[in-house]
Amino acid sequence: MRCRRPLRTEVGLAVALSIFSFLLLLLFSLRVSPPAFQSPEEPQGRPLALTWPPQPSRPPVFLLLVIKSSPRNYERRELVRRTWGRERRVKGTQLRLLFLVGTAPDPLEARKVNQLLAMEARVHGDILQWDFHDSFFNLTLKQVLFLQWQETRCANASFVLNGDDDVFAHTDNMVSYLQDHNPDHHLFVGQLIRNVGPIRVPWSKYYVPKVVIQEEHYPPYCGGGGFLLSRFTATALRRAATALDLFPIDDVFLGMCLQQEGLEPASHSGIRTAGIRAPSARTSSFDPCLYRELLLVHRFLPYEMLxxxxxxxxxSLTCGKQLHIY
Known part of the structure; x- marks a missing residue:
């Protein structure tokens, strides 16, 4: 019996069925195996190297620039040091810089990067590192450990800028704004976020299952890219953090801490954690005149920051009408 050659339509149908079966299998595997939810580690760690002990001879710190940085982000840290984060006096007040880092998850990379961080600590004295994996879900742990460190090492700092290592901060404008406030009163300002809740989609970076939080709305909070707070509020946050379970999204957790203390965050139009938009198609969003009156803008590449x-x-910079939003 002679075997016949399959018809072209039969071959096409077989290929189509194979592709369809593969897609079903892939979809099923995705549905039953979503990324595992990660909880933040418990705050048991101690700083590996505390390289910035308080020195009585130094002037009191008015604005402490606290920057969350990943261990490998050396270029970003250097650009912050060379630009807006440079330790100096502004309008008669003292600025100090501090980077918060954990450790690289990969042991081989961690050994190399820890040597780099140790070198930075010797040269600049601005590295505070703990022995936990530096990851998105451990940003809350980083915040809590910093608040504990501040209580004993830098409790007298009048105000704190808490931000990421890819923000651009106009520190002169910040000082002008903060000089009109009392550090012993409540202050927590940033880009305010309201009326949002947990994302229940397992494939989202911000996925939070109901087993972690039942509520469908978060308390008001400020975007974690950058915000300002007073030492009064830092003390309140530290107190609340000891009473609450750690929540994996750090800016939401700080909103929970404020709610625990009966305090509220506030909005400031000069803090743009979602970036800025040009007022017209003929104006570049990178025009320095758009930034001259702001306090902070999130998401800058290192060369853009410089x-x-x-x-x-x-x-020689000349611009049009000033906004004076601070």
Whole structure:
């Protein structure tokens, strides 16, 4: 019996069925195996290297620049040091810089990066590192450990800027704004976020299952890219953090802490954690005149940070009408 050659339509149907079966199998595997939810580690760690002990001879710190950084982000830390984060006096007040880091999850990388961080600590004295894996879900742990450290090492700092290592901060404007406030009163300002709740989609970076939180709405909070707080509020947050279970999204957790203390975050139009938009198609969103009156903008590449700092510090910079939003 002679075997016949399959018809073209039969071959096409077989291929289509194979592809369809593969897609069903892939979809099923995705549905039954979503990324595992990670809870933050418990705050049991101690700093590996506390390289910034308080020195009585130094002037009191008015604004402590606290920057969350991943261990490998050396270039970002260097650009912050060279630009807006440079330790200096502004309008008669003292600025200090501190980077918060954990350890790289990969042991081989961790050994190399820890050597780099130790070198940075010797040269700059601005690294505070703990022995936990530096990851998105451990940002809350990083915040809590910093608050504990501040209580004993830098409790007298009047105000704190808490931000990521890819923000651009106009520290002169911040000082002008903060000099009108009392550090012993409540202050917590940033880009306010209201009326949002947990994301229940397992494939989202911000996925939170109901077993962690039943409520469908978070308390008001400020975007974690950057916000300002007073030492009064830092003390309140530290107190609340000891009474609450750690929550994996750090900015939401701080909103929970404020709620625990009966305090509320506030909005400031000069803090843009979602970036800025140009007012017209003929204006670049990177125009320094758009940043001259702001306090903080999130998501800058290192070279952009250097260019913006250079532009804003040029005496020859001329712009139109000033907004005076601070």
């Amino acid at each position: 260019l913006m700092w250079d532009a804003l510090t040029q005496p």
